[in-house]
Amino acid sequence: MGIVINQSFKNMLSTYIGFGIGAINVLFLYTNFLTDEYYGLVSFVLSTANILMPLMAFGVHNTVIKFYSTYKTKQSISSFLTLMLLLPLVFIIPLGLTSCLFYDTIAGFLARENTIVYDYVWHIYIAAVTMAYFEIFYAWTKTQLKSVFGNFMKEVFHRVGVMLLLFAVFLDWLSADQFIYALIGVYILRVLVMMIYALSFRAPRLSIKRIDNLKEIVTYALLIIVAASVATVVLDIDKFMIGEMLQIEEVAYYSVAVFIATVIAVPQRAMHQIISPLTAQYLNDNSDKALKDLYQKSSLNLMIIGGFIFLLILLNIKQLYLIIPEEFSKGLFVVFLISIAKFYDNILGSNNAILFNSNYYKMILVFGVLLAILAVVLNFIFIPIYGIEGSAIATFLAVLIYNSIKIWFVNRKFNILPFTMGSLKTALLIVACFLIFYFWDFGFHPIVNMILKSILLLLIYGTLLLKLNCSEDISNLIKRYMK
Secondary structure, eight states: OHHHHHHHHHHHHHHHHHHHHHHHIIIIIHHHHSOHHHHHHHHHHHHHHHHHHHHHHTTHHHHHHHHGGGOOSHHHHHHHHHHHHHTTHHHHHHHHHHHHHTHHHHHHHHTSSOGGGGGGHHHHHHHHHHHHHHHHHHHHHHTTTOOHHHHHIIIIIHHHHHHHHHHHHHTTSSOHHHHHHHHHHHHHHHHHHHHHHHHHHOOOOOOOOOOTTHHHHHHHHHHHHHHHHHHHHHHHHHHHHHHHHSOHHHHHHHHHHHHHHHGGGHHHHHHHHHHHHHHHHHHHTTOHHHHHHHHHHHHHHHHHHHHHHHHHHHHHHHHHTTSSOGGGGGGHHHHHHHHHHHHHHHHTTTHHHHHHHSTTHHHHHHHHHHHHHHHHHHHHHHHHHHTHHHHHHHHHHHHHHHHHHHHHHHHHHHOOOSOOHHHHHHHHHHHHHHHHHTTOOOSSOHHHHHHHHHHHHHHHHHHHHHHHTOOHHHHHHHHHHHO
């Protein structure tokens, strides 16, 4: 776990810096510098682009990681990487041409509930293309076990750009409409920087020679398109459907709540960047013991770190909503449900990496399609009844079912579970801390209350964690930094 802990810690640090900047943007700058309508529009555009991203990438960002370690010669590697660069164009070009020919029809459909969307459909397309190629070049660097810079670009770069653009709006240097154009420019710049960095490690000699197992690669990429799209649908279909079924301002309120809850997913996102290529390597080398060890340790360590963040959010959320515009407080229940869903994601550890890089990825496609259908149906049922809270209920139920199926399937095929005795100790610790802290607050200003409660929670959580010795890796890390 040495390289995993090292790069995961650096990735988590940069991710939290990014989320800290993002929190300022989401909770204060967006809510004060843009109208709710334009903030909702930005959330709708980016969420829809995220839904399209796996299609635009043609599954290449996963395919690179799975198959790269199977090629050993420079010629075969160059041919493989050339194919990975060209495959996404199979979808990007036809979709672009279709958008040109039928723009009015597509834009009219998306703008049925909110006419402001009509003029920004091209922004969705361009954002989706840049997101796709960013993930491809990032995967390129991860095959070299270099994930830190890419994670910085993924989590920090564009958020700094957004902050600068929002201040430009505040200073009347940009209009709200110009802000959205400039935002797409930030995503374009990000992918160009990532491309240069990826090519600096391994710039392939462009080659269109036939490569081994081409049929298997293309089949995997096609199936991963659907599988990855399913995962993205579960994450972003809620915002898309809220934008289609409710007023666009509701997307803004929901997005703030989801952003707060998504902070729990930071450790999992940070660790995934390095455990994914390692898992692919263990599977290709048939290293069953190493695979099990990585699965259980990643699950336990993510449970401990994610559990602490989970507590920080739920124990402070009422105070946090006192310092942002009152209309956003309707997302309080959303935070609770999405936080639980994100915490469950953490507990899975390297589960996703095992599934996407094993020979069982086809079954995940089946589960994923069923889940996507379930998510859409549940949103259709609950949004008209409960509004944004209904969407949170739908997302929570979909994630609960999907993750449980994945744990069951990995156990059935690999005979391994992510849970250990340390998992039980950690679960009891999280429950105990929640019951101790949730029902009381200091009587000071909300910010002071949050700081005091967080410090007290850190001391108690960290002390009990060391006493119980839930995780040797985490205990050693704490002791090292305490020294």
